[in-house]
Amino acid sequence: MPRTSPVKFLQEVRAEGQKVTWPTRRETAITTIMVCIMTGVSAVFFLLSDQVMRLVVTTIIGWAG
Numbered sequence: 001m002p003r004t005s006p007v008k009f010l011q012e013v014r015a016e017g018q019k020v021t022w023p024t025r026r027e028t029a030i031t032t033i034m035v036c037i038m039t040g041v042s043a044v045f046f047l048l049s050d051q052v053m054r055l056v057v058t059t060i061i062g063w064a065g
Helices: 006-019 025-064
Strands: none
Touching: none
């Protein structure tokens, strides 16, 4: 495996960094809002799933006891 000098490596890193297309402020804001919404939806989903499972388990235990 050929060795690369640190200077050459940093030049290549800088060149790759310039190829990156950074999101606009608007895109970042929209993405952030969507993540918050999806987190809330997921939280509600898991809360409801947990409550249903709790109800089923307590019902089964009630029958057995």
